[in-house]
Amino acid sequence: MPPALEVKDLTTRFRTDDGIVQAVSGVSFSVEQGATLGVVGESGSGKSVTFLTVMGLVDPRQADVTGSVLLHGEEMLHASQHRMREIRGVKIGMIFQDPMTSLNPVKTIGWQLEEAVLIHQDVSKKEARRRAIEVLKQVEIPHADRRVDDYPHQFSGGMRQRVMIAMALINNPEILIADEPTTALDVTTQAQILRLMERLQQEFRMAIVMITHDLGVVAELADEVIVMYGGRVVEQAKVNDLFAKPEMPYTWGLLGSLPRLNSSGGRLEQIPGQPPSLLHPPSGCPFNPRCEYVMNICSEQLPELDPSPVGDDHRYRCHLDDETRARIWTQKRAAMVSEDAA
Amino acid sequence: MSELLVVENLQKHFPVTHGLVFQRQVGAVKAVDGVSFTVNAGETLGVVGESGCGKSTMARCIARLLQPTGGKIIFDGRDITTLNRSDMRPIRREMMMVFQDPYASLNPRKRVGAIVGEPLEVHNIGTDTERKRRVQELLEIVGLNSEHYNRFPHEFSGGQRQRIGIARALAVNPKLIICDEPVSALDVSVQAQILNLLKDLQKDFGLTYIFIAHDLNVVRHVSERVMVMYLGKAVELGSRDQLYREPKHPYSGALLSAVPIADPELGRSRKPIVLQGDVPSPLNPPKACPFHTRCPRFVEGKCDVDTPLLESVGGDGTHLSACHFPLEHWPMTEDEMRRVQGATPVGAAD
Numbered sequence: 261m262p263p264a265l266e267v268k269d270l271t272t273r274f275r276t277d278d279g280i281v282q283a284v285s286g287v288s289f290s291v292e293q294g295a296t297l298g299v300v301g302e303s304g305s306g307k308s309v310t311f312l313t314v315m316g317l318v319d320p321r322q323a324d325v326t327g328s329v330l331l332h333g334e335e336m337l338h339a340s341q342h343r344m345r346e347i348r349g350v351k352i353g354m355i356f357q358d359p360m361t362s363l364n365p366v367k368t369i370g371w372q373l374e375e376a377v378l379i380h381q382d383v384s385k386k387e388a389r390r391r392a393i394e395v396l397k398q399v400e401i402p403h404a405d406r407r408v409d410d411y412p413h414q415f416s417g418g419m420r421q422r423v424m425i426a427m428a429l430i431n432n433p434e435i436l437i438a439d440e441p442t443t444a445l446d447v448t449t450q451a452q453i454l455r456l457m458e459r460l461q462q463e464f465r466m467a468i469v470m471i472t473h474d475l476g477v478v479a480e481l482a483d484e485v486i487v488m489y490g491g492r493v494v495e496q497a498k499v500n501d502l503f504a505k506p507e508m509p510y511t512w513g514l515l516g517s518l519p520r521l522n523s524s525g526g527r528l529e530q531i532p533g534q535p536p537s538l539l540h541p542p543s544g545c546p547f548n549p550r551c552e553y554v555m556n557i558c559s560e561q562l563p564e565l566d567p568s569p570v571g572d573d574h575r576y577r578c579h580l581d582d583e584t585r586a587r588i589w590t591q592k593r594a595a596m597v598s599e600d601a602a
Numbered sequence: 603m604s605e606l607l608v609v610e611n612l613q614k615h616f617p618v619t620h621g622l623v624f625q626r627q628v629g630a631v632k633a634v635d636g637v638s639f640t641v642n643a644g645e646t647l648g649v650v651g652e653s654g655c656g657k658s659t660m661a662r663c664i665a666r667l668l669q670p671t672g673g674k675i676i677f678d679g680r681d682i683t684t685l686n687r688s689d690m691r692p693i694r695r696e697m698m699m700v701f702q703d704p705y706a707s708l709n710p711r712k713r714v715g716a717i718v719g720e721p722l723e724v725h726n727i728g729t730d731t732e733r734k735r736r737v738q739e740l741l742e743i744v745g746l747n748s749e750h751y752n753r754f755p756h757e758f759s760g761g762q763r764q765r766i767g768i769a770r771a772l773a774v775n776p777k778l779i780i781c782d783e784p785v786s787a788l789d790v791s792v793q794a795q796i797l798n799l800l801k802d803l804q805k806d807f808g809l810t811y812i813f814i815a816h817d818l819n820v821v822r823h824v825s826e827r828v829m830v831m832y833l834g835k836a837v838e839l840g841s842r843d844q845l846y847r848e849p850k851h852p853y854s855g856a857l858l859s860a861v862p863i864a865d866p867e868l869g870r871s872r873k874p875i876v877l878q879g880d881v882p883s884p885l886n887p888p889k890a891c892p893f894h895t896r897c898p899r900f901v902e903g904k905c906d907v908d909t910p911l912l913e914s915v916g917g918d919g920t921h922l923s924a925c926h927f928p929l930e931h932w933p934m935t936e937d938e939m940r941r942v943q944g945a946t947p948v949g950a951a952d
């Protein structure tokens with residue numbers, strides 16, 4: 261059975277007045293049906309543009325896209341607009357970060373949910389409404405049969421995000437792409453939404469792509485993780501392996517810079533500088549200008565995504581040799597653990 | 603340890619009016635509804651709570667950017683609650699704020715030098731040359747290049763802009779800096795830089811911080827003492843260890859339980875407490891205990907009738923909680939929470 265989504269060597273470049281923005285460069289990954297892929301990255305990592313490209317939401321008049329996007333084995337990348345409209349909202353659902361800007365403020369949520377059904381399915385309005393109420397119940401909106409006629413502003417932030425999830429699910433997609441779905445929400449609401457997504461995934465065997473900068477969310481939900489930086493995948497692994505033995509300096513930096521619930525307030529590991537410009541990306545490894553362990557070769561040659569000593573499933577980009585990397589991580593790990601114990 | 607700030611029963615109610623010509627008050631948004639705490643010189647008090655709990659409003663009341671509708675604010679031994687503008691002016695030098703949004707808190711039409719130097723100008727400190735030198739010194743202190751003096755905010759990243767905001771707060775050597783979500787808008791790797799900077803500055807300049815955030819990990823990292831707020835009230839107040847190791851209020855427990863843990867094995871082995879429903883509106887807060895509508899330990903007839911007071915939960919009196927049935931131990935699952943000793947809560951399993 262082919263993976264739900266398979267992306268191979270995806271590259272997206274935007275033509276702008278200032279030059280070419282290399283938003284996504286050679287990104288590859290796959291998501292199995294029923295599994296969750298975590299996509300971790302900060303501003304400018306290319307994580308959002310990757311999935312806008314996958315969904316065909318990137319304007320071909322401004323962007324050059326190459327590579328391959330296979331949805332259950334079917335090539336989507338240069339599919340016709342007509343085919344994309346059949347796929348978006350039906351086979352792939354997408355939810356975005358800010359529910360208030362994603363919902364139309366002058367239409368009831370019932371109208372918006374029904375629209376999602378009627379555009380893609382040949383059913384009556386009555387059936388569309390029935391389906392709208394059903395999906396609102398599935399996302400645990402109380403009094404769904406009444407609230408279906410309310411407007412977005414009559415819902416709280418957490419409720420609106422549930423409505424977004426309902427809209428993404430209404431046509432039973434095989435994959436759900438969630439771009440920072442809980443970043444704008446309070447932590448207790450976030451917990452509710454994450455529980456909900458887990459439950460829905462189990463019930464419907466959906467594949468989920470969870471795009472986030474929050475490593476805690478990734479640790480809780482993801483089966484596999486890819487770390488993106490400067491438009492590229494710099495590490496990918498099963499979630500336990502990524503947190504147990506990260507293999508490259510950016511990932512070490514990310515893990516080390518997290519204040520943890522059991523930390524005693526020592527200095528946090530900080531990554532100096534800021535994410536690279538994608539207009540003029542660094543040559544060689546995208547992380548080299550900020551890397552504590554940089555060598556000459558790092559700005560000359562992009563490291564390949566090599567398998568780790570542990571296995572093929574875990575891949576990383578770095579010119580440092582296995583021994584050095586293992587030694588550095590052991591040191592960093594020890595420092596983090598001793599801080600926890602203090 | 604001297605008390606730099608004492609807040610007694612602080613209240614900020616915003617009136618809700620009806621009608622255009624004759625505005626009748628028909629209700630009030632009780633944004634801050636009776637909050638009391640102290641902050642000792644040199645320490646960091648973390649304030650946590652979710653949207654609508656009143657923490658930002660409280661910060662603005664303390665800084666007298668808003669006028670409290672009740673209670674007292676005593677800063678450095680002086681009651682500043684109702685001081686007029688000119689009397690408040692010298693106090694403002696001692697109490698500065700750093701805001702959340704590094705894009706909104708800097709005047710986009712002013713150069714960085716002018717932004718950081720503005721407090722010096724307002725308070726008439728130094729000559730022009732001395733001010734310029736001081737600003738350049740401040741830029742270096744916060745990790746920026748003093749040559750950036752003539753640049754505009756839009757030329758900087760979010761993290762750098764936050765550094766500019768911090769430099770501005772430091773300019774007049776304040777005693778207290780109120781940080782309102784200073785790192786929430788920043789990427790994780792930049793967040794660490796700013797947190798480290800704030801800690802270094804505290805040590806170097808003997809600063810006292812009130813650090814407001816919704817991220818419990820961040821608050822844990824920077825604070826010596828922590829206050830948890832819910833719907834305008836303080837529900838728990840204690841040392842960092844007291845709150846994080848032995849929370850007493852069910853809401854604190856739920857908050858701690860909801861924080862995702864960046865450790866897949868640890869995170870997935872626990873059963874978090876998931877609260878039902880949403881935070882009620884501060885226009886119409888629940889009677890008595892504000893948390894009772896969502897509390898797993900809710901006991902009908904008590905929690906919705908008697909308002910719990912912020913009281914000591916034993917020990918040396920430094921750990922306070924506003925709950926009739928504080929948690930007996932920690933960690934606890936939701937089921938364990940429902941089994942209140944000495945009463946039968948609504949919805950408890952038999």
